[in-house]
């Protein structure tokens with residue numbers, strides 16, 4: 001059971017408010033307990049004084065420290081409690097704090113100020129957190145405590161009838177909520193938007209999202225800034241993790257030009273292209289691939305490719321664009337697939353896992369993410385085909401076939417360099 005204590009000089013106020021509504025039912029069921037603590041029970045003297053004039057002069061009374069501290073001590077004797085002072089000087093209350101309170105604490109004590117507020121030493125001695133409802137002044141902390149308890153209580157499992165109804169509201173989604181309508185369909189000339197009465201759920205979802213965004217932009221653009229800040233911090237965390245990953249990955253890529261199928265299904269050697277040389281080298285460097293092998297048995301093709309690479313590594317290109325030199329630093333030409341395998345085995349003293357790529361979903365045996373995890377444990381050679389796809393003999397040597405990249409329409413013919421880039425991004429996704 002969750003317990004909310006409220007230290008106040010007006011305990012009846014708290015009782016009265018929670019006699020009605022959803023929270024009263026949760027109290028009856030024993031899911032939560034709200035416990036008003038009469039501050040006067042801890043006051044001394046004939047008049048049970050809880051406030052006094054302030055030092056230094058100035059209008060208004062201040063709540064004395066002794067009764068409040070003793071009330072807290074008495075509660076803490078019974079159970080561990082998180083003590084919150086309601087005060088305009090506190091941090092601003094919001095839905096995130098409500099969620100944290102509802103999940104992280106079983107027992108919370110709220111101290112309600114009155115007059116000019118509480119003696120400063122209360123904060124120093126017993127308060128864990130100071131909380132404000134917003135930039136305005138109330139006559140007493142009870143109004144704030146009631147509001148805060150109400151918003152926490154409804155998040156405690158079992159308090160709301162339908163457990164999901166707290167999921168979709170303003171602030172929970174990072175935006176204000178969309179407009180709601182009920183019957184009648186037309187009232188004083190104002191009609192319920194057609195989209196809501198036509199039963200197309202995808203359209204309704206879209207309308208609600210658009211409206212939520214429109215209202216948030218208009219009334220609370222600051223909320224959108226907060227979501228952007230979240231994106232910023234997520235980006236930072238991902239960047240750090242990705243940098244860590246770059247040191248662990250044992251991933252290698254081979255672009256196969258033989259044995260490939262042509263349009264008729266015959267086995268052929270395809271031509272090396274300048275675009276694939278450049279772009280795949282750059283993608284591989286970007287994703288910390290150990291080596292990019294360009295595999296062709298045709299000597300003349302390897303010679304042309306070698307001239308291109310040399311131009312950027314040692315020739316004029318190396319001074320004209322040193323980035324390219326860096327991109328090509330891990331690109332190698334190989335006569336056969338087994339030559340690239342051997343090269344990896346020599347470096348790692350271990351045979352790499354051979355993973356083929358295909359456009360056919362039904363052949364896939366590993367997801368991109370799983371492959372990323374594997375490539376942290378052992379060397380991997382990820383092979384890409386050209387022409388009309390691999391000859392069967394290549395697929396048969398593969399330990400796994402990675403899931404294909406799906407577009408959004410019927411047309412699905414990515415260039416191999418696009419497929420390499422997309423797959424590398426998915427494999428290294430954090």
Ligand SMILES: C[S@@+](CC[C@H](N)C(=O)[O-])C[C@H]1O[C@@H](n2cnc3c(N)ncnc32)[C@H](O)[C@@H]1O
Pocket residue numbers: 086087088089111112113114115116117118131132133134135136137138139140141142144
């Ligand atoms: C009249 S107010 C005191 C205001 C105080 N002198 C000041 O200017 O910050 C009396 C009590 O109401 C409560 N209160 C007033 N405004 C509040 C707010 N925005 N959020 C939380 N509690 C508030 C606090 O418990 C406060 O001690």
